[in-house]
Amino acid sequence: MSELVNKQQAAVALAGDTFSPARDHHHHPPHLAHHFDTLEQQFASGKLGMWVFLATELLMFGGLFCAYSVYRHNHPEIFEFGHQYLDKTLGAINTIVLITSSLTMAWGVREAQLGHNKRLALCLILTLLGGAGFMCIKTVEYHAKWEHRVFAGRWDQYDPRYKGPQVPHEPPTNEPEAQAEQQIKNNKMLPQTTMEPQNMPTLPQGANPGYGAALATPQAATAPSEAAATTQAGPMLQAGDAYADPNAGTADAAKIHPMQGVPAGLATRVHAEGKWEVKFDDLPKTEQDHVLTFFNLYFLMTGLHGIHVLVGMGLICWILIRSMKHEFGPTYFAPVDLVGLYWHLVDLIWIFLFPLLYLIH
Amino acid sequence: MSAITGNLGLATKQPEHKSDNYLTHGKGIKSWLFSLDHKRIGLMYMIGVLTAFFIGGVFAMLLRTKLLTPGLMYTHNEADEWNFYNHCFTLHGAFMVFMFIIPAIPAVLGNFVLPMMLGAKDVAFPRLNLGSLWCWIIGSIFFGWVLLGGILHAAFGPFANYWANALIPAGLDTGWTFYTPYSTAKAANGTVEALLGIFILGFSSILTGVNFIATIHMLRPKGMTWFRMPLFLWSLYATSIIQILATPVLAITGLLLLAERTLGVGIFDPALGGDPVMYQHFFWFYSHPAVYIMILPAMGVISEVITAHTRKHVFGYNFIAYSSIAIAMLSFLVWGHHLFVSGQSPLANAIFSILTFAIAVPSAIKVFNWVSTMWRGDIRFTTPMICALSFIILFTFGGLTGLFLGALSNDVHVTGTYFIVAHFHYVMVGSALFAFLAGLYHWWPKMFGKMTNKTVGNIAAILLLIGFNLTFFVQFIAGAKGLPRRYASYPPEFHKYMVTSTIGAYVMAVALFMMAGNLLAALINGKKAPANPWGANTLEWHTASPPPHDNFPVEPVAGDPYDMGSWVWDEATEQWVLDEDHARTVAGTEPTVHQH
Amino acid sequence: MAHEIQHVSTPAGGAHAAGQSHVPAHGQHHGEYHVHVVPPWLLIAVFVCLVILTGITVGVTYFDFGRTLNVWIALAVAVAKATLVALFFMHLRWDSPFNSVVLFAALFFVALFIGTVILDSKEYQINFVPPTSTSMAP
Known part of the structure; x- marks a missing residue:
């Protein structure tokens, strides 16, 4: 996405496009693609395109947030229990790391606008370090999950009924x-x-x-x-x-029996008993098993976010190389600006992920 | 002023030398596959999309042929027969929806004419446009792989080799909707490949949407205000909004399905602690707006075709423009009507039922406006016009039966029957396909500079209309009588409906082959097309046919796109020529000095 | 605010001095365009606000306001942080308003999606037969 503007410029050179006779007498700025009239129009187009793309990213993460909301709304105790296994301190440190890298990125855009390519490169290196630091801390956290025998999906061996951290590779108890x-x-x-x-x-x-x-x-x-x-x-x-x-038989018969009136939903049951705050330990075993859903969502959300961090780091490497070639200046800094937007979006998503996953109660 | 004179010169004279147009601008396969020219990308999309249409059509024929009998048709045992049928209807749906109808009008016709209608040289991001095409190709390769694997499995049975079994997909039998838990727990081994394909195809759709929105916002030249945009652009703009806001949800749904199927992450499968109703919410939050991705650009094409071929200013421009945006917005509020019997709560059912009725209003506004446009117009029964008239008839059928389905109590009765099948084919095939064909015939002279044979084209279009109604009208009756869809067999009393339907499908196939022959014959020995064969006034007709690489030698000045008075029939040359004075007055570029 | 006033003006030359609020871009015959350069103090100020808000959102979890209120407080702080990032780091404050419209449209549809699905899931939970771990053995 962020490559648009300058890639077009390169593309025009490659394709050997002819400029229209009407405009040929103008001298074209080196970074202006043939189908734009002015640099401003080109820059604004790139920026609009990037924002529209960011909207699609928001909608995509929106799906995960939706799944999260539905499960948390219907099983609040589960999420309260599950989130204890996440390290609040590491999460907070990671938030600060990512915010700092956002600061250096924003500063980088400023330096690009002013044409200070060396300072821009420094800012980008700092941003990259932030991204790398974030991923390292994430790795430490994932490793901690592994120590608790919490994995995604069918490899999960965690059982919520055994309290506390467990020794890996050993049966939790002999009962x-x-x-x-x-x-x-x-x-x-x-x-x-x-x-x-x-x-x-x-x-x-x-x-x-x-x-x-x-x-x-x-x-x-x-x-x-x-x-x-x-x-x-x-x-x-x-x-x-x-x-x-x-040839397997259909399993489309979902586990939904309309109007059967089995008051299995937790919220309903709790409401009937007149108390709202239910502890995880009070839940039936089948409900307790739902804690795996929390971990699955945790892995999916942080995993997809992590992939975005990696993509962002790749893009930053790309503009870092270009900044070392002194390509940016007051008339041409769109790639830095657009990569910056992407990086800030990654930050934005984390700003929501952090309280929702780590700070439940 | 000079701009208009320049246009006039082009409109009356043929291009000076052949190498001037976009088809001959570069040579060799690479100049096509890596072209950044929106017109070439549109044509490549057309080849791809029509290939997908052919494959999807083959499956349709296989399905209809199977349904000639409630018993065995292709195999000697029931399990194989039913299984084959499941794969057929899934691949038919998947090819038609994801690879044909969704990209058909925006990516083929939209890509080709959008910049020209604006008076621009290209879309805002030509590289991204090429990327969109390649996403389409790669996504389709995944589906081709699923299809090929299915054929291999059918031919050579389960393989002895473990890896051969694991790596060669066994086809796709989930239905195009991928409902859980079947798709994640038990469906044929090929679901993963298909989901990856859909994920990548989604990118193709998103990139087109990003491009169109940025182009329409940023590349409108002087004089092209929002309300001087042709209505096709309004509908493409509305379509792009949906592509931007809905497709990412399909992407995340696909990723969650992939995670559930490969990793056992339980989000949708109740056996893993998931919620299957939530899957349907996820899926239809994309896929209901997606049916408007199919129909909105079709409505745009019809607005263009009807006004051009009746030589009359479109009636109620503002209403048509605003109703496109209204449909785009409302399309996000009605997805729940797919879940009426899926366990959705009665509260949500009622809300979604009401909202479904609301979306009929802007759709009906469009129909009224098209009919009013034709009223006292100079209706010419060209092939695009026949297709457009068929569209209006079929869309009215499809739309009204949609209201039956939006009515909660009635929907419970006909859900999962052929009534649904008939309804959405009236909208997707009867409307979107006919509009696509209308657009192809309308812009074929612009694309290739050749006229199609009107007689053959008209006969084919009428035959297609007859075949279509034969196929699907009886399905309304069968469905209302309770014949369930997606079954390979049926009770004997439905035999007559099924046979009629199959005969209709064969008629459609014949008609479509006639059309294909007609279009191809035009390329070989069609009459040379003038710049403006229809006398329409949108800007793409102001340049040569086929257009030069940069679209316009001189930047055109936009006036009222539907001012038919700008073009007058010149008996001597038997062509439409631009009436300079009139056009200048309408464009408002300078005050008029004298009347013609 | 000071930088806003500077933004409106259009300095003709000497734009490359550090701390200058914006820089005219010379597009030859294609006119100039002015980009807003965010001053360092503002960047730092936004960063400090973000850190403080992070502290608040962590700190507030040590107080129990009840399940619902805690979520809303966390979300409110997150929205405040996101607004700061979008306005200043992402330049929305000085951008074409349409970019903000795009962002709001995206958020609106996310909210619509999540809201409807939660509402509905809450309604049908009563009919949702939870999977059981008993009585499956033969």
Whole structure:
């Protein structure tokens, strides 16, 4: 996106475009593309284009924020419990790091406008350091999740019913019941092909193949050794999973039974009991399992944001190289400005992610 | 003044030498594939989009042929037969929606005429425009891969080799809507590739939207005010707004589906703790506005075609312009009507039902204005006009049945039946396809400088109209009687409807092949087209056919785009020529001195 | 504010001095255009505000105002921070107003989307049969 303006200029040179006879007598500034009349028009177009693109970015993140809001709205206790596993201090430090890099970026735009390419390069290097620092801290945080055996999706081995940090690679406890539950967790890692598709629509009421139990279909329950084996296999299951029998029966029968009146929604239940603030420990086990949704959302939101940070760092590298060639000045600084806008947007998203994920209560 | 004289010179004389136009401006395949010229990009889009249309059409024929009988048609066992049918309707829908209808009018006709209608040399970001084309190509390659994999699987069965099984997609059987939990838990192995394809195709759509918005805002030359813009540009502007605001939501939905399918992240699948109703909200927040991405530019084309081929100033310009924007805005408020029976709450159902009725108002305003434009006009039954008239008929059908579906109680009755199929085909095919064809015929002389054969074109268009109604009108009846959609079989009492429908589909296929032949024949031995074969006054007709590389040798001066008095029929040359004085008066470039 | 007044003026020369509020861009025959250069003190001031607001949003979590209020306080602070970034770091303050319209339109549609889906999910939760972990064994 941010490459538009100057790339066009290069493109015009490449394509050997002819200028219209009407305007040929004008001397064209070197950075003005043939289809614009003035540099101002070209710059304003680039900026408008960038803003429109940023709008699409906002809408895209909006989807994730929507998923977050829906789950948090319906399961507030879960989010309160889950967020304790996020490091508030690291999150706050990361916020400051990102804000600082935004400052250096904004300063860089200023230097570009004034034509100080060396100072611009310095600002960009500082911004890059900020981005790198942010990613490093993020890595530390992700590593901490791993220590808690919290992973995204089907590799997750975390069980909310065991309090405190757990020692990796060891069963959390020896109680038989807990072991059984751990077994259930492990079963979740079975490739989905082992599910009996026909079971899904024909289940009796109240016996849905649920989340915790999940995939505890007859096969899974009777094949603990298999389950254990797949546990070892870990991420290798990815390829296998992609196989589903094309002839499998439909599972479109969603778990929604209109008007059945099963007051399972937490909010309703709590309301009936006359108390609003429910603690995580008071929740039924199936609800507690929902904490994985929180972690999934955490990984998805910070992950997508992290990808944007990396893309932004790539773009900054690109204008850093160009600033070292002294390409920018008062008449031509659009690439710096547009990359800056992108970088600030990444900052903006984090400004919302931080309180929503780390500062729930 | 000099501008108009320059235009006049071009309009009356043929271009001096052949190398002057955009088709011959550069040589070699590279000068096309990496061209930054919006006209060439539009043409390449056209080739791609029509290929996708052909593939989608083949699947349509396979579907209709299968439905000649409720039993087995292609295979010897039921499971294979039903499975094949599922893949067919999914690929038909996916190719038609994501690769044909959504890009058809904006990316082909829009790219070609938008800068010329504005009087600009190019879109604001030509590189981005090329990027959009390449996103389309790469996204389509993913779908081609899914299709090829499906054929390989069908031909050679499940492979013995693990990796062959894992890497070769087994087709796509989710329906184009990718509803969870089927799509993430059980659907054929090919969903991931298709979702990646959709993600990339979405970028193509977004980039086109960014480009059009920036172009319309920034590149309007002197004299081209907002309300001197041709109505096609208003509709493209409205379309771009939707592309910008809705497509990213499809992108994130696709990413979440991918995460759920590959990583087991539970957002939508109830077995993983997700919420399938939320998936439908996500999907339709994009896909309902997306049907307006299909229909809004079609309405723009019709506004242009009808006024040009009746030689009459468009009726109610402001109403048509504003109704485009109104439709774009309202399109974001009605997505819930796809969820009436999906577990959406009664409260939301009621709200969405009311809002659905609201969007009929701006759509109806357009229809009234088109009809009023024709009233006492000099209607000429050219091929684009026949297509446009068909559009009005079919769009009225499609729109009114849309109201039936927006009515909550009635919708519960016909949801998931052929009534729905008939309704959206009336809107997507009957309207969007006919408008696309009208636009192709309307601008074909401008694109290639060749006239199409009117007789063949008209016969094909009328045949297409007949075939279309034969195919889909009976589906309204079958649907109202309760025949469910997406099933490979049906009870015997529906046999007559299904056979009629299939015969209609064959008629449509014949008509479309006739049209293709007609358009191609024009390229080979069509009559040379003058600069302005229709006597229309939008700016693209003020330059040569085909246009030069830079569109206009002299920057045109915009006047009223629908002032038909600017062009008078010259008996001697049998061409429309620009009446300079009149045009100058209308453009308001200088006070008029004498009347003609 | 001082810098705003400077922005309106159009200095003809000597624009390259540091601290000058804006710089005329010489586009040969294509006229000049004036870009707004944000003064350093403003950048620093915005940065300090952002840090303070970050401190506030962290600090406020140590007080329990109830589930709902805490969310709204956090969101209000985030919106304040985002506004500062958008206005000054992203130059919206001095840009064409249409760019702000684009931003607001995007936020409006995000809000519309989230609002409607939350509203609806709240309504249908009562009918949502939660997955159970019992009675699945044969």
